[in-house]
Amino acid sequence: MTLLADILTLLLNGLQQGAIYVLLAVGLSIILGTLKFVNFAHGALYLVGAYLGLFITTEVPLTNGQLAEWGIQSYGIGLGFIAALVIVPIVVFVIGLLMEKFVAQAFYSRPDTDQILVTFGLAIIVQETLRAMLGGNSQPFQQPSWASGPIALPIIGNFPRWRLGVIAITAVLVLGVYLLVEYTDFGLIVQAGTLDGEMVRLLGIKLSRPYLVVFGIGAALAGVAGVVGGPLANVNPNIGTEQLVPAFLTVVIGGVGKIEGAVVAGLMLGTLQVALIQTGNAAWSQVGIYALAAVILLVRPQGLLGSEVDVS
């Protein structure tokens, strides 16, 4: 009985941990798969989402940083968590559009290394600007009151309500993106563009606008990840970079451009990580996910659900 409860708890925790990876990886994966753009600033979008979520949800006291030196004592508009959940994706969607138009577009035909350098630079600018303005200290991101505290589940017993919320929000969003990609003309164009963009254009379809929207959607998902992931830990300027590498790992393990792949891989990594932590091997949890990644990629270089063709 307790063993079963332990296993189920582990799976739910893994699902929750993986959910954040999935939200980040789905956006990253469709951008990489469709636009062949390596976006190292994806973590920065998560970071912006988290701070923006904090800003919208509550009022945060300022103790150091440039704003505090200017005599500003706090920031935030205190509209509550639901407001953040609605506003953040919209704002980050627009940030994504701007990023595509003014940064990414100029680098589509340039080598991956240039894309990595420019987006990584952008990520550092965002991160360090936040640190300079708001200070580097960690801010607690309160879970919404209606979703905090435990909920009694059958077999498992008490489980943090918010973790279930994270799983549910992720499931709804990823399902939405999946339906959009699988069942609309827009999605069909995006899928075909992933396979052979030039051929799509030869059919008379202009790809620049769908690509812009793809970028926006990917960004919005990263923003939401920041809002739902924020209350699981503290918010500080480093969290974007910390999430970036596991997110890329998820994309590569799942197969570039594959939403289902990102889901499977994200949940696998999350579950493994939680399993190692819960069995008292927290120190090995990072080693574990990279080792798993290495083994999978040795056996299937294109990722679990990736197509045989490579993406170069």
Add this chain to the structure above:
Amino acid sequence: MTLLEVEDINGYYGESHIIQDVSMNVDDGEITALLGRNGAGKTSTLRCISGATPPDVRSGSIRFDGTDITNAPPEDIAVRGVSLVPEERRVFTDLTVAENLHLAETVRNKSNTWGRNLDFRDEGMSTEEIYEYFPRLDERRSQKAGTLSGGEQQMLAIARALHQSTDLLMLDEPYEGLAPQIIESVENAIRRISEDGTTILLVEQNAIAAMKIADRCYVLDRGTVVFEGDAETLRNDQETRDRYLGV
């Protein structure tokens, strides 16, 4: 009447000058064949016409139906009525037959044009007509294109092009890698499309097969036109055939 007029174009891949002063005309309603050995510049010429880059056209002009389309983006050239069945077919292997075909008509739906103002001269073949033309594709509607045989993929690529707004159908090596009896059925399909009024520009290495159905021929060698004339003349010009086509 001349539908497509290519005048002295020069195309480059980076610094290499691969299309040199190529001129050719494709007349309305005819089958024009562009022949030559591997590497002669046939595919590059088609890419120039369809707006695909590289190569980039640095001089000369391409006019379609009286409008200058030199260096226009491929999506704009395509909606004017130029459709391409590319080398190696390039069907979307992970998508089904029906999805491959549906893609070709998405631009006709206003909600997919993203604000572009499109005015089609030709409506393209309807889905029903397509399946009537290619009954094999009808049977395989929900099958992934990647699982089709070479001949079926070729049919799908042609069907997809016809489903676009098509006044000029450009076929790049449609016989490549196909068994002789399949070549014959592709040949019959091309004949029928031509008889139904679509102008065709056929690029082939298989000169014998191409000469059989072409009205006019151009022969390319190392990026320049070395022969132009009707198919009958080329059939009897043994020297050109030996020298440039090896047949």
